[in-house]
Amino acid sequence: MNIExxxxxxxxxxxxxxxxxxxxxxxxxxxxxxVDIYYDFSDGRLxxxxxxxxxxxxxxxxxxxxxxxxxxxxQAGPFKKREELETQVSNLESLKTILxxxxxxxxxxxxxxxxxxxxxxxxxxxxTVKELGCFIEIEGPDESTIRQVLGQLDLTGLxxxxxxxxxxxxxxxxxxxxxx
Numbered sequence: 001m002n003i004e005x006x007x008x009x010x011x012x013x014x015x016x017x018x019x020x021x022x023x024x025x026x027x028x029x030x031x032x033x034x035v036d037i038y039y040d041f042s043d044g045r046l047x048x049x050x051x052x053x054x055x056x057x058x059x060x061x062x063x064x065x066x067x068x069x070x071x072x073x074x075q076a077g078p079f080k081k082r083e084e085l086e087t088q089v090s091n092l093e094s095l096k097t098i099l100x101x102x103x104x105x106x107x108x109x110x111x112x113x114x115x116x117x118x119x120x121x122x123x124x125x126x127x128t129v130k131e132l133g134c135f136i137e138i139e140g141p142d143e144s145t146i147r148q149v150l151g152q153l154d155l156t157g158l159x160x161x162x163x164x165x166x167x168x169x170x171x172x173x174x175x176x177x178x179x180x
Contacts, residue, residue: 007146008135038110123140
């Protein structure tokens with residue numbers, strides 16, 4: 001079983017973290033644009049089971065990839081931890097048609113710019129999410145390693161978000177529709 005373990009924090013911008021990444025000699029990898037399309041059955045059973053189904057379209061330079069991802073229910077712990085199964089897809093339009101035929105509906109779409117970095121066996125993502133702002137995700141092999149990287153990047157005093165962008169965007173859209 002593939003388990004995703006990550007710490008996610010909201011930041012006002014990426015400037016301080018970029019300075020810390022340079023200071024600790026983290027390895028810059030790439031910058032990509034991602035469009036995440038979240039699906040559920042029309043009766044909402046994935047959301048009700050604290051699970052998700054996502055198509056991620058990722059563009060970098062002149063290349064693009066599409067990945068289908070299932071995320072299982074969140075598990076206990078201080079960081080976001082859940083089963084994650086992914087597979088690359090060669091035909092995005094066919095996949096969308098298949099999901100439509102199986103009674104899946106699009107629940108929301110999230111656009112972001114993501115910078116990837118590598119440090120201490122962790123993948124560090126600096127995300128700028130349209131409508132939500134700036135975030136740092138640190139995905140690693142265990143809680144101890146993630147905590148070490150958080151410390152090196154001076155992020156230990158921030159609240160760790162145990163939920164994903166889909167939930168944040170859904171709540172954001174609900175607030176905006178209700179006028180709050």
